[in-house]
Amino acid sequence: TQLLEQSPQFLSIQEGENLTVYCNSSSVFSSLQWYRQEPGEGPVLLVTVVTGGEVKKLKRLTFQFGDARKDSSLHITAAQPGDTGLYLCAGVGGGATNKLIFGTGTLLAVQP
Template sequence: TQLLEQSPQFLSIQEGENLTVYCNSSSVFSSLQWYRQEPGEGPVLLVTVVTGGEVKKLKRLTFQFGDARKDSSLHITAAQPGDTGLYLCAGPSLNRDDKIIFGKGTRLHILP
């Protein structure tokens, strides 16, 4: 069974600090997506990484896809309270059904 394991489950840090969260699997994924969900809303796509070793930057957020396409990381520089939320990684199933599989997420809380 394909699984996406996210770590840590919870992270609470002070405003201005840097952090990294991880998304790992024993399976190869053709691509991985990162979503952020704010309280009371549905998740919103942040980025899709497709190529092994790829690095994408979105302002203070840096996303990396592992060379073997089995893992990804999200690094946030100088975290701000607005970064608070649930960060989810997702990827397409290897099965023919093309279903998207989600990890359980990292709940991030930035303290002002």
């Protein structure tokens, strides 16, 4: 069974601070996605990384896929209260149905 471990599980920071969330596995994935889930809503896709070593930026969010395609990180610069939410990584396991293997989640609270 493929597993994706995220760290930290919880993070409470002040507005303006930087943070990094990690997503690690012993399995190789064809691609990896990051979702954000706000309270009372379902997860929404932020980004997909496909190539080993790939770096993608989305405003203040920087996503990196590990060279071996087993891990990924999300770095937020100058966090804002609007960044508050649950961040989930999801590995694409392959196969005809392209099922996702979700990480354990990181709950981020950014205090004003």
